[in-house]
Amino acid sequence: MNVLLIGSGGREHALAYGLAKSPSLNKLFVAPGNAGSQQLGTPVELDVLDHKAVIEFCEENSIKLVIVGPEAPLVDGICDSLRAADILAFGPSKLAARLEGSKRYTKDLCMRMGIPTAAYASFDNASDAKAYVAQQPMPIVIKADGLAAGKGVVIASDQSEAMIAIDDCFDGAFGAAGAEVVIEEFMQGEEASFFVLTDGQNILPLATAQDHKRAFDGDSGPNTGGMGAYSPAPVMTSELINETIEKIIKPTVAGMREEGNPFSGVLYAGLMLTAEGPKLIEYNARFGDPECQVLMMRLESDLLPLLSATAEGTLSDMDAKWSDDVALTVVMAANGYPGAYEKGSVIGGLDAAQADENTYVFHAGTTAKDGKILAAGGRVLNVTARGACVRDAQERAYAAVDRIDWPEGFCRRDIGWRAVKREEA
Numbered sequence: 001m002n003v004l005l006i007g008s009g010g011r012e013h014a015l016a017y018g019l020a021k022s023p024s025l026n027k028l029f030v031a032p033g034n035a036g037s038q039q040l041g042t043p044v045e046l047d048v049l050d051h052k053a054v055i056e057f058c059e060e061n062s063i064k065l066v067i068v069g070p071e072a073p074l075v076d077g078i079c080d081s082l083r084a085a086d087i088l089a090f091g092p093s094k095l096a097a098r099l100e101g102s103k104r105y106t107k108d109l110c111m112r113m114g115i116p117t118a119a120y121a122s123f124d125n126a127s128d129a130k131a132y133v134a135q136q137p138m139p140i141v142i143k144a145d146g147l148a149a150g151k152g153v154v155i156a157s158d159q160s161e162a163m164i165a166i167d168d169c170f171d172g173a174f175g176a177a178g179a180e181v182v183i184e185e186f187m188q189g190e191e192a193s194f195f196v197l198t199d200g201q202n203i204l205p206l207a208t209a210q211d212h213k214r215a216f217d218g219d220s221g222p223n224t225g226g227m228g229a230y231s232p233a234p235v236m237t238s239e240l241i242n243e244t245i246e247k248i249i250k251p252t253v254a255g256m257r258e259e260g261n262p263f264s265g266v267l268y269a270g271l272m273l274t275a276e277g278p279k280l281i282e283y284n285a286r287f288g289d290p291e292c293q294v295l296m297m298r299l300e301s302d303l304l305p306l307l308s309a310t311a312e313g314t315l316s317d318m319d320a321k322w323s324d325d326v327a328l329t330v331v332m333a334a335n336g337y338p339g340a341y342e343k344g345s346v347i348g349g350l351d352a353a354q355a356d357e358n359t360y361v362f363h364a365g366t367t368a369k370d371g372k373i374l375a376a377g378g379r380v381l382n383v384t385a386r387g388a389c390v391r392d393a394q395e396r397a398y399a400a401v402d403r404i405d406w407p408e409g410f411c412r413r414d415i416g417w418r419a420v421k422r423e424e425a
């Protein structure tokens with residue numbers, strides 16, 4: 001089968017890596033991909049906001065399945081346009097992608113379906129929001145309703161911080177995403193991510209992972225898209241996984257179906273493991289980045305039939321096999337990220353870093369020029385390793401990091417610390 005994979009990050013290199021192993025893959029196209037995924041698929045220049053152009057490309061190249069990596073084209077409705085043209089698409093419809101695109105929509109669904117989540121209220125003006133906050137205990141969480149590239153959340157430790165966050169939102173700090181504000185109770189606990197495939201009716205649990213959102217060691221510094229991850233997350237015991245499926249995932253999938261917006265694709269639940277059990281922080285309508293990289297390092301089943309069955313609505317026939325190994329990925333980012341950074345520096349040592357069969361370097365923001373690999377983004381490489389335990393995977397990943405010659409980049413040196421601590425307790 002010919003496949004078109006949309007996206008250019010580490011997540012899409014990981015999906016390309018999974019797809020490239022599939023016996024049923026004929027030709028893979030990546031739009032636009034990066035220097036890593038372009039070694040596994042043919043790059044295509046497509047404006048993914050131009051749905052007509054994407055459909056024409058699919059028709060001309062006998063594309064049987066389009067896999068959409070990032071959230072923006074999903075929220076923009078690319079899957080609806082593809083389906084209307086009889087092209088199979090992996091990813092939710094525009095209305096179902098509101099699970100990621102609108103925090104208020106998700107909170108309202110949780111309320112209706114009795115899904116455990118932080119108590120909340122939503123507002124379309126600053127004065128009502130402030131009057132509400134004045135009555136609430138601190139800390140409190142202020143969120144822009146829409147997509148804000150992970151930056152629209154403020155955890156305010158006191159009233160004045162909360163008031164500033166509300167003003168920022170309504171003053172346009174997050175553009176249209178801040179036209180509504182969701183205010184949430186602060187939940188205490190450890191965070192974990194859980195991924196499932198769903199075709200709108202059937203659910204196929206994938207795996208657990210833990211991300212590291214802050215830029216620097218010890219979970220300090222500014223928030224980022226994610227500086228490293230591992231899977232499985234040992235904090236997610238099988239009891240917690242079952243509880244999450246029964247109390248969070250199943251009612252979500254049922255609620256979406258009942259309201260006429262069945263969710264098809266990968267559902268990524270961001271969870272807070274509180275004293276009262278797992279509670280939903282947020283949903284994403286796509287694979288996590290860099291969580292997808294560790295999932296793909298552990299997946300033993302053929303990825304392509306799993307994704308096409310999700311798109312076709314035949315997930316009930318499918319099963320996913322996972323390696324018992326732990327996979328861990330360290331993000332190497334350009335100096336300055338998540339603030340301003342330079343592009344164009346040369347990256348060396350990539351072959352040496354991957355000499356061990358248990359390591360693989362997924363590319364994120366890279367480009368190939370004159371036989372060299374150049375940095376072309378904020379998060380640039382995802383140095384990934386498998387091991388028998390988290391410590392083992394961590395040692396291998398950092399040994400690979402140390403073989404990479406890229407003075408213009410940095411990484412955290414403590415990815416996996418929570419799980420290592422748990423392992424060694």
Ligand code: AMP
Binds near residue numbers: 141155184213
């Ligand atoms: P979100 O974009 O909704 O995932 O929020 C970003 C981060 O803010 C999460 O990963 C949590 O660390 C934190 N967060 C969000 N909502 C809450 C909450 N209600 N209580 C505590 N922490 C939260």
Ligand code: GLY
Binds near residue numbers: 287
């Ligand atoms: N790593 C967090 C995310 O993909 O949203």
